[in-house]
Amino acid sequence: MVSQIRSLGRYGVESIQSIGRAGMLFAQSVTWGGPGSAGFRDLIRQIYSVGVRSLSIIIVAGFFVGMVLALQGYNILVKFGSVSALGTMVSLTLLRELGPVMAALLFAGRAGSALTAEIGLMKATEQLSAMEMMGVDPLKRVVTPRLWAGVISVPVLALLFSTVGIWGGAFVAVDLLGLYDGAYWSNMANTVTFYEDVVKGLIKASVFGLVVTWIAVYQGYDSAPTSEGIGKATTQTVVISSLAVLGLDFVLTAVMLGGV
Amino acid sequence: MSDSSAHVEVRDVRFRRGERLIYDGLNVSFPRGRITAIMGPSGTGKTTLLRMIGGQLKADSGEVLVNGGDVGRMSRNELLALRRDKMGMLFQTSGLFTDLSVFENVAFPLRVHTDLPEAMIRDLVLMKLEAVGLRGARDLFPAELSGGMVRRVALARSIAMDPELIMYDEPFTGLDPISMGMILRLIKGLNEALGLTSLLVSHDVEESCQIADFLCIVSGGKVIGFGTPDELRNGDNAEVRQFLNGDPDGPVPFHYPADDYRQDLLTGVK
Ligand SMILES: Nc1ncnc2c1ncn2[C@@H]1O[C@H](COP(=O)(O)OP(=O)(O)O)[C@@H](O)[C@H]1O
Ligand SMILES: [Mg+2]
Numbered sequence: 001m002v003s004q005i006r007s008l009g010r011y012g013v014e015s016i017q018s019i020g021r022a023g024m025l026f027a028q029s030v031t032w033g034g035p036g037s038a039g040f041r042d043l044i045r046q047i048y049s050v051g052v053r054s055l056s057i058i059i060v061a062g063f064f065v066g067m068v069l070a071l072q073g074y075n076i077l078v079k080f081g082s083v084s085a086l087g088t089m090v091s092l093t094l095l096r097e098l099g100p101v102m103a104a105l106l107f108a109g110r111a112g113s114a115l116t117a118e119i120g121l122m123k124a125t126e127q128l129s130a131m132e133m134m135g136v137d138p139l140k141r142v143v144t145p146r147l148w149a150g151v152i153s154v155p156v157l158a159l160l161f162s163t164v165g166i167w168g169g170a171f172v173a174v175d176l177l178g179l180y181d182g183a184y185w186s187n188m189a190n191t192v193t194f195y196e197d198v199v200k201g202l203i204k205a206s207v208f209g210l211v212v213t214w215i216a217v218y219q220g221y222d223s224a225p226t227s228e229g230i231g232k233a234t235t236q237t238v239v240i241s242s243l244a245v246l247g248l249d250f251v252l253t254a255v256m257l258g259g260v
Numbered sequence: 261m262s263d264s265s266a267h268v269e270v271r272d273v274r275f276r277r278g279e280r281l282i283y284d285g286l287n288v289s290f291p292r293g294r295i296t297a298i299m300g301p302s303g304t305g306k307t308t309l310l311r312m313i314g315g316q317l318k319a320d321s322g323e324v325l326v327n328g329g330d331v332g333r334m335s336r337n338e339l340l341a342l343r344r345d346k347m348g349m350l351f352q353t354s355g356l357f358t359d360l361s362v363f364e365n366v367a368f369p370l371r372v373h374t375d376l377p378e379a380m381i382r383d384l385v386l387m388k389l390e391a392v393g394l395r396g397a398r399d400l401f402p403a404e405l406s407g408g409m410v411r412r413v414a415l416a417r418s419i420a421m422d423p424e425l426i427m428y429d430e431p432f433t434g435l436d437p438i439s440m441g442m443i444l445r446l447i448k449g450l451n452e453a454l455g456l457t458s459l460l461v462s463h464d465v466e467e468s469c470q471i472a473d474f475l476c477i478v479s480g481g482k483v484i485g486f487g488t489p490d491e492l493r494n495g496d497n498a499e500v501r502q503f504l505n506g507d508p509d510g511p512v513p514f515h516y517p518a519d520d521y522r523q524d525l526l527t528g529v530k
Binding site for chain 1: 314341348351356368
């Protein structure tokens, strides 16, 4: 019993220490500049490697999610005789919720885990130490551009996810189910607002991008420098950042809707 | 042992890793322009010592002076500047950037720290690579190199900014005799040509004695012997002699502390 309480206490202390280290890593790597700091080209390269390379999974997933939404929505709305609201339903669901959340979750699996493994391996093979000993701060050189690449990429991916999803919905609704295409598109155009739906969705996506990438670089930077340690850190990234996205989604939605 | 020609001075350093006290009042000074081989059993903290000198680990108490400045008290930026201008370190696993070619690895510190024109960087990199005999390998990637070549590229990279002090962490481990001979000659050559203060952590007693001016034997958190190879070999410290001769048993016991052997076999419980 005592030993269980003790291990619970140790777990608590370790969690708090870990959060503290993550906070310090963030504070030191969020700004640019300093000796050997990364440049604009490093940022572009990282956007390519975390963002551009996630395009295919985002596009395919977005299209299918849009198709499913339209299929389900059609079958529900047809009972109430309001299938003309289908375009609105699909687009709002995507722009407000599924675009940011799904893009962030896919990003965590596709790019977050890769970031953790990359940084963890750089640490295990003493590349980060070697950098330090050459007078270059690895936080500024390695972590900063990756962090910002995530913050920039996820909203773009989310918007893309929603756009493709809306097309996927149109494909099912108009081409397969025979809905009049004017109903799908013009009702959507009339109800979707730029600020309430698009911008708020993008704000969410930016926050998710920041959190997922932060967790990913921290897990890599803090991993034990062994193959086991890197494996564990990679899993942690996906688990923790997925939960963080879902939890934050509720909080952000509540704040933005002002309902809670 | 404290003299004005010391390049690195370690004073009363204590260092703890979790429960374990790795250094308990370590005192040693490394003379400028000389090769000092740091030796001792695995796990005594030789890498830890190098990392404290490089400022990557901070001593719990005591001072680590490099050129008279206390590394433990420097700010992050002062430390980075010290390492950039004055220090090089060759890591046990070399730490080459796997996504950069040999050329770009050596060019890295120059590109990051200087505004030299491309032609000048090219010349400097080729000079460093020529010094380690790998000018022809400039377009290869680290994964395509043998263990000995990896070490030589890392060596070329760590001297790219012309340091005054260079630290080698077990540079011979896992090398064939020929590669080992090359590294040995390079370490000696750099020390002679550039007057580099060299700290060499190694287990290879014979090889280290060939090139080292001084040996520093570390064991149990303290320096148990410091002097020229001959002095230590003929000295009266049994533990130092055991280490230099590689005797399996002596003051450093062969057996990890354990219960009585016979008792242990007879009790039958795990
Ligand atoms: N990151 C670490 N965390 C905890 N203990 C460590 C760590 N690195 C090294 N140690 C311990 O510190 C001791 C000294 O390590 P090290 O300096 O690498 O020894 P050496 O280089 O002499 O073989 C070892 O017993 C090792 O187990
Ligand atoms: Mg070591």
